[in-house]
Amino acid sequence: MSYTTTTQNRERRLSQLVNQWTEGTNKFETPIAGLTLHRWDSPTPPTSYILDASLCMIAQGKKQVILGEETYTYDAHHFLFTAIDLPIISQIIEATPDQPYLGVILKLDPYLLAQLMLEAHISFQTNDNDRKGVAIGEVTTEINNAFIRLLDLLASPDDIPILSPLILKEILYRLMMSPQGHRLKRIAATGTAGHRIVKAIDWLKNNFAKPFQVEELATKMGMSASSFHQHFKDITSMSPLQYQKRIRLTEARRLLITTNSDISTASIQVGYESLSQFSREYKRFFGTPPSEDLKSF
Known part of the structure; x- marks a missing residue:
C-alpha cells in the first residue's frame, strides 16, 4: 500500500x-x-x-x-x-x-x-x-x-x-x-512576555465592560506600557483597546440574538455609555447597524 x-x-x-x-x-x-x-x-x-x-x-x-x-x-x-x-x-x-x-x-x-x-x-x-x-x-x-x-x-x-x-x-x-x-x-513558558499577555487577556475577558488604562494593565502584568502594547499587538494582531472593543461587540451581538435584550440595554451591559457610538462601531465591525442585524434573526 x-x-x-x-x-x-x-x-x-x-x-x-x-x-x-x-x-x-x-x-x-x-x-x-x-x-x-x-x-x-x-x-x-x-x-x-x-x-x-x-x-x-x-x-x-x-x-x-x-x-x-x-x-x-x-x-x-x-x-x-x-x-x-x-x-x-x-x-x-x-x-x-x-x-x-x-x-x-x-x-x-x-x-x-x-x-x-x-x-x-x-x-x-x-x-x-x-x-x-x-x-x-x-x-x-x-x-x-x-x-x-x-x-x-x-x-x-x-x-x-x-x-x-x-x-x-x-x-x-x-x-x-x-x-x-x-x-x-x-x-506557555512561565515568565515570558507571551505568558504575561495570556494573563492580560484573561483579565480583559473577565472585565471587558469596565474602562481601563493600558498603562495600568501593563503595570499589573509587570511590563512597561510600550513593551506590553507591542507584545500584545504582535501576538493578537490588535491593540489591547481593539481587543476589548471586539469582545464587547461580539458579546453585544450574542445578547441581541440569544436573549430578549434591546439594543440600548445590550450596549450598556457590554460597557458603552453612548448608544450612537455603540451603533457606529457595531456597523463598522459587523457591516450592518444593530437594528437591522437584529431584524435579520
Whole structure:
C-alpha cells in the first residue's frame, strides 16, 4: 500500500468518525474535556465569536478565519491553532449535503502546556520574527492518528477517563514539537512576555465592560506600557483597546440574538455609555447597524 493511499485511509477514517458522531446536529460536545465536533452541510456566512485557545482540525471541507487584517484558510491537510483566546470572524467555504464540512476543535490550556514543557524538559528560545498567537500548520501522520484514537474512545465511554488524558497529552506534545510549536512555547513558558499577555487577556475577558488604562494593565502584568502594547499587538494582531472593543461587540451581538435584550440595554451591559457610538462601531465591525442585524434573526 502506497504512502498516499495510507494517508487517504487515515483521512477517511477521521471523517467517518466525525460524520458518525455529528449526524443530525451541527455541534456535538463530546464527553472528552475540551473536544467538540462540528458539521455543516453548506457554506456559512461570516460569523463573529471568541475562539478559545484551540487546535482546529478539518476532516472534510474548508474554512476561513479572519483575524484583524489577516485571513487564514485551512482544510483536511492543515490545522489552525490559536495559542490565546481571540475575537475572530470565521466562515465555512466548502460544504455540501453529500460532502459536509466536518470539523474538530480541541481547546488548549496554556497552563497544561507549561506543565508539559517542564515534564518533557522542552526548552524555549525566543524567535522575534514570529510572535503571532495564531498559525496554520501541516497535519502530520502522528497528529492525525492521535485524533483518530481519541475519537475512537467515544465508542467506549468507560475508557475515556483513563485513556483520553494520555492521548491529549500526546497531541499537545506533537503540536509543541511541530514547526509551529515555538508559538505555543512563547505563550506557555512561565515568565515570558507571551505568558504575561495570556494573563492580560484573561483579565480583559473577565472585565471587558469596565474602562481601563493600558498603562495600568501593563503595570499589573509587570511590563512597561510600550513593551506590553507591542507584545500584545504582535501576538493578537490588535491593540489591547481593539481587543476589548471586539469582545464587547461580539458579546453585544450574542445578547441581541440569544436573549430578549434591546439594543440600548445590550450596549450598556457590554460597557458603552453612548448608544450612537455603540451603533457606529457595531456597523463598522459587523457591516450592518444593530437594528437591522437584529431584524435579520
